[in-house]
Amino acid sequence: MKLHFFGLPSAAVEAIHRTGLDSYGDPLERHPSAEEGGMPCRHCLQHVPTGKPFLALAHRPFAGRNPFTETGPIYLCDPLCAPAAPSPEVPAFLTAPQYILRGYDSDERIIYGTGAVTPRTELTAYAEELLSRDDIAFVDLRSASNNCFLCRIHRAD
Structure with missing residues (x-):
């Protein structure tokens, strides 16, 4: 199975820059x-880049709201940067030894039992395992130490 790592959608990031507000307002x-x-x-x-401005904000990377749509701190370039192209490669900024991966269904609800602290070297394999299941629509990759959202993983078309 092929998969792609995605950054936040440009429309969401543009709205953040335009309004100047985070998910809490x-x-x-x-x-x-x-x-x-x-x-x-x-x-x-x-x-x-070192010395360049960035935004710190609370963000909820979900379309809807339910008990599983977590909000947490993230960083964004300021001014607006170009979006990352979807890639099968683990993003280079992910340098910690381990991360949390969680599978979600199409209603943005965590699929019980999928969340796991995963070594960086096993991220792709575990994401592929999760996305091979019919009940999982996407996988979120989060910091194992702070639980911050880092990126989303989808099946490649």
């Missing part, structure tokens, strides 16, 4: 990236 925080390698942008799936 709070103003976005703007900061200069001071860390070596920058902060991980969820739109271009690259680090914000």
Whole structure:
């Protein structure tokens, strides 16, 4: 099975930049990236270059709302960056030793028992395993240490 890693959709990121508000309706925080390698942008799936501005905000990467549609902190380039092309490769900014993968159904509900802390070297294999199931529509990849949304994984067409 082939799969693709996706950043946040451009329409959602453009709306964030246009309104200046996060998923809670709070103003976005703007900061200069001071860390070596920058902060991980969820739109271009690259680090914000050191010294360049970034946005910190609460984001809910789901279309609807239910008890499983988590909201958490993310970073975005400021100004708006080009979107990441869907790719079968694990995004390069993912350098931690492990991550959380969770399968969701088409109603954006977590499929019980799919969430697992997964070594970076096994992300693709576990995502393929999850997406081989008919009841799983997509997989979210999150930080194992902070539970932040990082990117979404879909079956490749």
